[in-house]
Amino acid sequence: MPVLIRGQRFDSVKTAAAYFGVTRSAVHTAMMRGKLDNLARPQRYNGAKSKQVVLAGMRFASMSEADRVLGFKRGYVSLALRRQSPSALQAILGAVMRERNRRDQQARKASNISDLGGN
Numbered sequence: 001m002p003v004l005i006r007g008q009r010f011d012s013v014k015t016a017a018a019y020f021g022v023t024r025s026a027v028h029t030a031m032m033r034g035k036l037d038n039l040a041r042p043q044r045y046n047g048a049k050s051k052q053v054v055l056a057g058m059r060f061a062s063m064s065e066a067d068r069v070l071g072f073k074r075g076y077v078s079l080a081l082r083r084q085s086p087s088a089l090q091a092i093l094g095a096v097m098r099e100r101n102r103r104d105q106q107a108r109k110a111s112n113i114s115d116l117g118g119n
Contacts, residue, residue, distance in 0.1 A: 001013065003027065003036070005036045013028060016039075022040075027039065055070075055093075058100060070096065072092075
C-alpha cells in the first residue's frame with residue numbers, strides 16, 4: 001500500500017519506516033491518527049548544543065562531562081540539578097571538592113618538578 005508523507009511517496013509502509021528510522025507500527029499508528037507528517041526519526045544527542053555548567057565554581061563543558069569527571073553515572077548531574085535533591089547536590093559538591101583537590105595536587109606536583117629541573 002503506497003504511503004504519502006510530507007509530499008514524498010513510498011511504495012510501502014515498510015519502505016517509509018526504514019526511511020524515517022521508525023517501526024512499521026509507528027507508521028501505522030501515525031496513519032490511524034492522521035499524523036503522518038509528524039513522523040520522524042527520534043532525536044539524537046547533539047554535542048554541539050550542549051551547554052556549559054558551573055558546579056561549585058568548577059566549569060564543565062557539559063553535564064555529561066561533569067558526570068564523567070566527577071565519577072557519576074550518565075545523567076546523574078542533570079537529574080540532580082533538575083530535581084534539586086539535597087542529598088544528590090551534596091554528593092555533587094563533595095565530588096567537585098575532591099576533583100578540585102586532585103587538580104591542585106597535580107598542579108603543585110608539576111610545579112615542584114619544574115622547580116627541580118631549573119637548578
